[in-house]
Amino acid sequence: MARKAPFLERTSRRAAIMSGRGLKTFTGSRPKHRSVFLHMPKCGGTSLSEAMYATVPFYERIGVIDAIATRRAAGIVHFDRDDPWVCHEDLENGQKVFDLREQMLLQHMAWDTMLIHGHVLWSERAEAHFGDLYKLVTLLRDPVERTVSNMRMAQRAGLVGDDPEAYLRSDVARRQARVFLRYLAGRNDIAEGDLADATALATQRLEKFAVVGFLDRFEAFNARYREIFGVRLAMRRLNAAPDQMPDLDETFLDRIRALCAPDIEIYEAALERAARAGA
Numbered sequence: 187m188a189r190k191a192p193f194l195e196r197t198s199r200r201a202a203i204m205s206g207r208g209l210k211t212f213t214g215s216r217p218k219h220r221s222v223f224l225h226m227p228k229c230g231g232t233s234l235s236e237a238m239y240a241t242v243p244f245y246e247r248i249g250v251i252d253a254i255a256t257r258r259a260a261g262i263v264h265f266d267r268d269d270p271w272v273c274h275e276d277l278e279n280g281q282k283v284f285d286l287r288e289q290m291l292l293q294h295m296a297w298d299t300m301l302i303h304g305h306v307l308w309s310e311r312a313e314a315h316f317g318d319l320y321k322l323v324t325l326l327r328d329p330v331e332r333t334v335s336n337m338r339m340a341q342r343a344g345l346v347g348d349d350p351e352a353y354l355r356s357d358v359a360r361r362q363a364r365v366f367l368r369y370l371a372g373r374n375d376i377a378e379g380d381l382a383d384a385t386a387l388a389t390q391r392l393e394k395f396a397v398v399g400f401l402d403r404f405e406a407f408n409a410r411y412r413e414i415f416g417v418r419l420a421m422r423r424l425n426a427a428p429d430q431m432p433d434l435d436e437t438f439l440d441r442i443r444a445l446c447a448p449d450i451e452i453y454e455a456a457l458e459r460a461a462r463a464g465a
Contacts, residue, residue, distance in 0.1 A: 199236060202236070202240060202420075203236055203239045203240045205240070206239070206240025206241060206420070207239070207240060207241075207242060207243060207244050208244070210240075210241060210242065210243040210244075210417075211243040211244045211245060214243075215243070215416075215417065216241070216242065216243050216246055216300070216417075217241055217242065217300065217301070217415040217416060217417050218414070218415050218416040218417075219320075219321045219396075219414065219415060220298070220299070220300050220301070220319055220320045220321070221238075221300075221301055221302070221320060221321045221322070221323050221396070221415070222291070222295075222302045222303075222306070222312075222320050222321075222322050222323070223235055223238055223301065223302070223303040223304075223323045223324070224306060224308070224322060224323070224324045224369065224395075225303060225304060225305050225306075225324070225325075226305075226324055226325065226326060226327070226332075226365055226366065226369060227305060227332075227336065227362075227365055228327065228332045228335045228336045228339065228365075229325050229326055229327040229332060229365075229401055230325055230327065230401040231325055233421050234325055234399075234419070234421055235250075235303045236421075237419040237420055237421040238301055238303065238323075238419065239301065239303075240419075240420065241301075241415070241417040241419065242300050242301050246299075246300035246301075247294075247297065247298075247299040247300055247301075248299070248300065248301045248302075248303070249290075249291075249294035249297075249299040249301065249302040249303070249304075250303055250304065251287050251290045251291060251294075251302065251303065251304025251305070251306060252304070253304070253305050254270050256283050256286050256287050256290070256304075257270040257271070257272075257273050257274055257275075257283050258270050259286060260272075260273035260279075260282045260283040260285075260286045261273045263282075263286065264279070264282050265279075271345075274345070275305065275361070275374060276340070276345065276358045276361050276362060277345075277357075277358070278357070280361070280374040280375075281373070281374040281375065284306070284307050284374055287304055287305065287306045287307075288306065288307065288309050288311070288312070290304070291304070291306050291309060291312055292309070292311060292312060292315070292316075295312060295315070295316040295319070295320060296316075302320075305369075306369075307368065307369050307372045307373070307374070308369060308370050308371065308372040308391055309372065310372065313394075317394075321395075321396035321397075321414065321415075322394065322395040322396055322397075323395065323396060323397045323398075323399075323411070324392075324395055324397075324398055324399070325398075325399045325400070325401060325407065326366065326398065326399065326400050326401070326453055326456055327400070327401040327402075328401075328402075328453065329363070329365075329366070329446040329449035329450050329453055330439065330442055330443055330446055330450075332365065333359075333362055333363045333442050333445070333446055334434065334442065336362040336365075337350070337353055337359070337362065340353070340358060340362065341353075345358060346358050346359075350434070350438060354438075354441055354442070354445070359445060360445060361374070361375070363442065363445035363446045363449065364376070364445070364446070364448055364449055365449060366388060366392075366448070366449040366452040366453065367381075367384055367385060367388050367448040367449055367452065369388075370387070370388030370389075370391045370392055370452065371384040371385075371387050371388045371391075381448055384448070385448040385451055385452060388448075388452050389451070389452050389455045392452065392455070392456055392459075393459065396414050397410050397411050397414055397415075398456050398459070398460070399411075400456075400457070400460070403460075404421060406460070408421070
């Protein structure tokens with residue numbers, strides 16, 4: 187749940203989750219399968235995760251692999267610094283926080299947690315040991331829109347400066363433009379020479395997900411989720427950026443598209459798969 191939301195909004199959101207969980211507890215209803223929500227950044231996942239939490243009765247566990255807490259913990263483990271930036275996933279030590287999150291993911295799977303949620307990479311260990319027990323869920327967004335949104339958030343957070351040109355030349359931009367690639371290939375940094383093989387692997391792995399949704403097609407996602415898990419999601423839009431989409435010229439957007447090329451290929455493959463399935 188967003189830490190910086192106003193008090194009344196946070197309270198309302200918590201109440202909605204508690205109400206949903208209470209109803210599921212009272213009726214004895216729960217999702218038909220254990221699941222991992224692999225949360226792609228800036229793709230609407232905060233809204234979706236809270237809707238998913240509300241479907242889990244109180245007698246089942248929810249495992250939240252919190253982004254900021256794991257960054258701080260990784261900083262302490264590796265550098266003896268309680269600092270959420272030193273192992274931030276968009277920076278050079280990002281693999282360290284993903285390694286910690288994989289350990290937490292495996293711990294929750296070994297504990298039979300009903301719903302696990304977090305910014306986690308694809309885990310070969312999780313697939314090998316728990317692939318038959320957990321169904322994977324994710325939500326995707328147009329890669330160019332997502333990258334622009336991520337750029338704005340990174341600028342507000344002070345992760346990068348205000349100069350869009352400097353952003354495009356940065357490693358932060360490269361990582362933010364290739365979210366789907368990194369998360370599905372299971373590595374925070376992928377060499378340019380490995381892009382083709384990693385993109386093919388990421389596309390192949392996406393086919394193993396039980397539910398793949400798109401930010402602008404929530405009703406189709408909800409229908410598929412209900413078909414697989416037997417519960418309906420009540421979702422509202424959260425984490426909207428506080429300002430309007432910046433006015434970027436087409437040349438700049440073309441450069442973003444070039445950076446996003448692997449993610450665009452993965453995204454288009456997911457759209458084609460959904461079209462074949464009639465979603």
